Amino acid sequence: MSMTYSIDDTIVALATAQGLSAIAVIRLSGRDCIAVTQKVFRGKQLEAQPTHTLHFGILHDGERAIDEVLVSLFKEPNSFTKENAVEISCHGSPVIVKEIIKALLKNGARLAEPGEFTKRAFLNGRFDLAQAEAVADLINAETDNARQAALNQMRGGFSKEIQHLREELIHFASLIELELDFGEEDVEFAQRDDLRQLIVKIKGYLQALIQSFDQGNVIKNGVPTVIAGKPNAGKSTLLNTLLNEEKAIVSEIAGTTRDVIEDEMELGGVVFRFIDTAGLRETTDTIEALGVERTRDRMKKAALILYLFDLGVTTPEEIKAEEEHLISLGIPYLKVGNKLDKIDAVRTRQLENDGFILISASQKKGIEELKAKILALFNVNAVKQGDVLVTNLRHYQNLIQTNQSLQRVLDGMDQNVTGDFLAMDIRQSLHYLGEITGQITTDDLLDNIFSKFCIGK
Amino acid sequence: MSMTYSIDDTIVALATAQGLSAIAVIRLSGRDCIAVTQKVFRGKQLEAQPTHTLHFGILHDGERAIDEVLVSLFKEPNSFTKENAVEISCHGSPVIVKEIIKALLKNGARLAEPGEFTKRAFLNGRFDLAQAEAVADLINAETDNARQAALNQMRGGFSKEIQHLREELIHFASLIELELDFGEEDVEFAQRDDLRQLIVKIKGYLQALIQSFDQGNVIKNGVPTVIAGKPNAGKSTLLNTLLNEEKAIVSEIAGTTRDVIEDEMELGGVVFRFIDTAGLRETTDTIEALGVERTRDRMKKAALILYLFDLGVTTPEEIKAEEEHLISLGIPYLKVGNKLDKIDAVRTRQLENDGFILISASQKKGIEELKAKILALFNVNAVKQGDVLVTNLRHYQNLIQTNQSLQRVLDGMDQNVTGDFLAMDIRQSLHYLGEITGQITTDDLLDNIFSKFCIGK
Numbered sequence: 001m002s003m004t005y006s007i008d009d010t011i012v013a014l015a016t017a018q019g020l021s022a023i024a025v026i027r028l029s030g031r032d033c034i035a036v037t038q039k040v041f042r043g044k045q046l047e048a049q050p051t052h053t054l055h056f057g058i059l060h061d062g063e064r065a066i067d068e069v070l071v072s073l074f075k076e077p078n079s080f081t082k083e084n085a086v087e088i089s090c091h092g093s094p095v096i097v098k099e100i101i102k103a104l105l106k107n108g109a110r111l112a113e114p115g116e117f118t119k120r121a122f123l124n125g126r127f128d129l130a131q132a133e134a135v136a137d138l139i140n141a142e143t144d145n146a147r148q149a150a151l152n153q154m155r156g157g158f159s160k161e162i163q164h165l166r167e168e169l170i171h172f173a174s175l176i177e178l179e180l181d182f183g184e185e186d187v188e189f190a191q192r193d194d195l196r197q198l199i200v201k202i203k204g205y206l207q208a209l210i211q212s213f214d215q216g217n218v219i220k221n222g223v224p225t226v227i228a229g230k231p232n233a234g235k236s237t238l239l240n241t242l243l244n245e246e247k248a249i250v251s252e253i254a255g256t257t258r259d260v261i262e263d264e265m266e267l268g269g270v271v272f273r274f275i276d277t278a279g280l281r282e283t284t285d286t287i288e289a290l291g292v293e294r295t296r297d298r299m300k301k302a303a304l305i306l307y308l309f310d311l312g313v314t315t316p317e318e319i320k321a322e323e324e325h326l327i328s329l330g331i332p333y334l335k336v337g338n339k340l341d342k343i344d345a346v347r348t349r350q351l352e353n354d355g356f357i358l359i360s361a362s363q364k365k366g367i368e369e370l371k372a373k374i375l376a377l378f379n380v381n382a383v384k385q386g387d388v389l390v391t392n393l394r395h396y397q398n399l400i401q402t403n404q405s406l407q408r409v410l411d412g413m414d415q416n417v418t419g420d421f422l423a424m425d426i427r428q429s430l431h432y433l434g435e436i437t438g439q440i441t442t443d444d445l446l447d448n449i450f451s452k453f454c455i456g457k
Numbered sequence: 458m459s460m461t462y463s464i465d466d467t468i469v470a471l472a473t474a475q476g477l478s479a480i481a482v483i484r485l486s487g488r489d490c491i492a493v494t495q496k497v498f499r500g501k502q503l504e505a506q507p508t509h510t511l512h513f514g515i516l517h518d519g520e521r522a523i524d525e526v527l528v529s530l531f532k533e534p535n536s537f538t539k540e541n542a543v544e545i546s547c548h549g550s551p552v553i554v555k556e557i558i559k560a561l562l563k564n565g566a567r568l569a570e571p572g573e574f575t576k577r578a579f580l581n582g583r584f585d586l587a588q589a590e591a592v593a594d595l596i597n598a599e600t601d602n603a604r605q606a607a608l609n610q611m612r613g614g615f616s617k618e619i620q621h622l623r624e625e626l627i628h629f630a631s632l633i634e635l636e637l638d639f640g641e642e643d644v645e646f647a648q649r650d651d652l653r654q655l656i657v658k659i660k661g662y663l664q665a666l667i668q669s670f671d672q673g674n675v676i677k678n679g680v681p682t683v684i685a686g687k688p689n690a691g692k693s694t695l696l697n698t699l700l701n702e703e704k705a706i707v708s709e710i711a712g713t714t715r716d717v718i719e720d721e722m723e724l725g726g727v728v729f730r731f732i733d734t735a736g737l738r739e740t741t742d743t744i745e746a747l748g749v750e751r752t753r754d755r756m757k758k759a760a761l762i763l764y765l766f767d768l769g770v771t772t773p774e775e776i777k778a779e780e781e782h783l784i785s786l787g788i789p790y791l792k793v794g795n796k797l798d799k800i801d802a803v804r805t806r807q808l809e810n811d812g813f814i815l816i817s818a819s820q821k822k823g824i825e826e827l828k829a830k831i832l833a834l835f836n837v838n839a840v841k842q843g844d845v846l847v848t849n850l851r852h853y854q855n856l857i858q859t860n861q862s863l864q865r866v867l868d869g870m871d872q873n874v875t876g877d878f879l880a881m882d883i884r885q886s887l888h889y890l891g892e893i894t895g896q897i898t899t900d901d902l903l904d905n906i907f908s909k910f911c912i913g914k
Contacts, residue, residue, distance in 0.1 A: 013479075015478065015479040015480045015549075016473035016474060016478050016479070016480060016481060016482065016549065017473060017474035017475060017476035017477065017478035017481070017549060018474060018476070019474035019475070019476070020474065020596055020597060020911060021472065021473050021474035021596070021911060021913065021914075022470075022472040022473070022484070022574070022596070022911060022912075022913035022914035023472045023473060023482060023484075023913075023914075024473060024474070025473065025480060025482060025546070027479070027480075052510055052511040052512070053509055053510055053511070054509040054510070054511065054529055054531075055509070063842075064605075064842065065608060065612075065842055066604070066608075067595070067604075067608060068608075068611070068612075072511055072529065074511075087546075089482070089544075091592070091595045091596050092472075092473065092474060092596055092911075092914075093595060093596045093597065093598050093604065095598050095599060095600065095601060095603070095604050096595070096598070096604060099601060099604070117479070135548070138524070138548045138550060138553070139477055139478070139479070139548050139549055139550045140477060140550065141550050141552050141553070142552060143552065144552060144556060146552070147523070147524075147550065147552050147553060147556070148521075151522060151523075151524065151525075154525070155522075155525075385520075385521065385522055454477060454478060454479060454549075455479075456478065456479035456480075457478075457479035457480075457549075
């Protein structure tokens with residue numbers, strides 16, 4: 001994708017979801033978008049109207065009336081993109097949307113690329129890059145916690161932290177650079193101990209942000225949870241039991257369920273994506289072997305494994321062997337003993353002491369206890385207004401790189417390297433920080449970020 | 458559904474389609490809806506703002522910020538419903554939509570019933586019932602012709618015709634009623650010949666409207682087309698050939714295809730709904746027999762049958778027998794000879810003379826000719842602005858009943874019945890006409906009409 005930005009381009013896209021509905025909204029942006037709209041609009045003279053006003057009229061393609069519409073007018077810089085912008089609210093029919101967009105294309109607009117409205121908002125200085133990314137996160141938020149984290153980021157909470165870090169670093173850098181200017185004279189403007197303290201303080205901030213990613217990632221992306229175990233351990237029954245119990249809550253308001261992926265469950269503000277897997281056993285059947293291979297693969301990528309044992313048939317030796325394999329994966333897991341009615345009280349106590357959660361998936365026993373254990377592993381506090389959490393992998397990686405650069409500065413000081421070496425690493429750390437908020441960008445970086453947006457945003 | 462209408466109710470619904478998108482619009486209507494919105498909105502004082510203006514702010518649930526939104530303000534009577542109305546444009550996330558609607562429900566709004574906004578617009582006199590029904594037709598229009606027909610109806614073209622008919626009938630009725638008032642004196646104010654001429658003229662208008670339903674129905678609802686024939690005649694191949702060729706046109710603009718049902722094709726502004734059927738043959742297999750039974754059932758309900766013969770194996774006697782059965786159904790059909798490469802030039806000429814369309818479904822030969830023949834049967838002129846077409850079965854039935862009442866008036870005159878009998882039938886015809894535009898309604902009728910609307914409209 002190459003998106004050369006020109007204010008002369010009038011971009012247009014459907015901004016609402018596809019499908020039959022009461023209304024649909026088509027969005028335009030660009031210096032000439034009001035004039036383009038006027039060409040197909042019969043009603044008032046739009047150019048003469050003030051910003052933030054609504055106007056009824058008929059949308060035309062030549063002499064042919066397409067629909068009765070309401071036009072919302074936004075005059076630069078008072079729009080999302082800071083350009084002139086128009087929103088056309090029409091009847092929610094795909095045929096009408098198509099005809100209106102066709103008419104606008106004929107009259108000088110072009111189809112917007114994914115994320116192009118938000119990209120323009122960023123390029124025109126409405127917000128920084130981290131805030132722009134939060135717009136997409138807000139739309140994709142699957143839980144109220146994820147929504148709140150994205151809203152906080154969009155409203156600039158995270159950006160303010162980064163800005164604060166940048167200022168501290170720039171202050172530090174200026175001291176070092178000053179020293180360089182006087183390099184020949186061997187002056188040390190910056191007291192090394194003061195510098196060291198400053199860096200340690202900045203690294204402290206960084207660490208806190210980096211650590212917040214554990215929680216932020218869980219909130220934004222959910223927890224891929226693999227249900228594994230031998231064939232017939234009761235994996236699918238457990239999945240159904242877990243999902244059915246939560247389905248009612250998801251559909252508190254009619255119609256929301258449609259967009260929820262089948263095998264997800266929200267628990268304590270976190271989305272758990274359950275992955276049911278092929279039973280694990282040695283097999284000579286090729287197809288089944290492939291399934292088992294995929295299970296092992298999935299388990300390695302999971303953030304949590306619910307490992308099911310059929311208590312009726314599994315021997316203590318087998319349990320021991322399977323648990324050793326689980327430990328070798330290095331992924332958080334819960335040992336779940338299914339079919340608890342098949343064992344006696346003594347064995348029950350033994351297993352509980354060994355850290356087993358005992359359930360009966362088919363009789364729905366022990367399910368609440370299992371959920372409590374799952375939640376305890378991914379304990380997420382409700383995100384509040386103003387909380388700053390790193391939720392974006394790109395930001396996380398850049399924060400780690402910033403931190404590494406700063407570590408090199410500290411190491412350099414320990415080894416008494418000269419100011420110009422220190423300055424190089426300081427500049428590097430500023431570069432990584434600047435990429436987060438977009439003070440430093442490349443076309444590739446922007447394309448990569450905005451191409452993942454939906455069309456119309 | 459019981460929808461007791463109260464202006465005190467603030468109704469709320471998502472007005473745009475479900476799903477992830479750049480923006481979603483939540484709609485409110487009712488005297489207090491601006492005050493209800495204010496309770497969850499942090500921004501300007503909305504009540505103090507003029508109608509048709511847009512206001513940026515933060516939507517709150519108590520102290521918790523949900524999203525940055527734009528509020529559109531419409532003050533009565535300058536809104537779709539003629540009541541105070543608000544549209545909240547938020548980020549297109551199902552989580553956000555759900556949270557905002559929940560916050561509004563907490564603060565005095567209630568969920569709108571399907572079609573309740575349009576019902577209020579009707580009850581508040583924005584338009585008549587036929588126009589209200591056209592709103593739903595507009596949203597559901599699958600072709601540009603259907604859209605144009607619905608738009609014409611929504612803008613009052615059809616209503617004007619009905620109003621015109623009503624006025625003529627009321628004029629007629631007044632003459633008769635006057636006569637009744639002087640009944641004892643045996644006066645005839647209305648010259649019977651003049652009356653007869655007036656009725657004949659009115660029936661002429663009615664007939665034209667009734668006849669337009671043939672075309673209007675095809676435009677609005679499409680043509681259910683059954684592809685039938687013996688097993689292995691090539692029915693599924695033909696279906697695929699027809700559909701694949703048209704698919705490219707349907708998806709002229711990315712994303713529109715999603716809402717199109719798989720087995721439809723637009724040809725000359727008409728949607729043909731192709732139904733592929735089980736091959737017709739005598740069978741002892743129970744399941745297959747059920748399939749054949751369903752095929753025969755479908756054929757009876759079709760508006761067009763494409764009957765396929767495998768030219769390689771079908772004898773002239775078989776053709777004769779099958780065609781006799783086709784004729785007995787009384788439904789328009791086309792005889793299609795498939796696998797045309799299997800016959801020689803003489804037989805080709807013979808079959809063409811017998812009205813066969815010869816094709817090769819697999820080699821895509823003769824498909825254009827077939828399409829031309831199909832179109833010739835359902836020749837629909839492009840609907841133009843101002844064209845009046847009856848597209849609604851309810852209207853069609855009422856027009857027929859009106860016509861029957863008027864016929865009874867004519868018959869009564871022939872039999873020299875007295876004015877009071879004539880007046881009864883005239884009143885009846887006025888009743889049927891009045892139901893079309895909603896001058897005469899019942900709760901049941903309204904519920905029946907509006908419950909078929911989508912939520913938010």
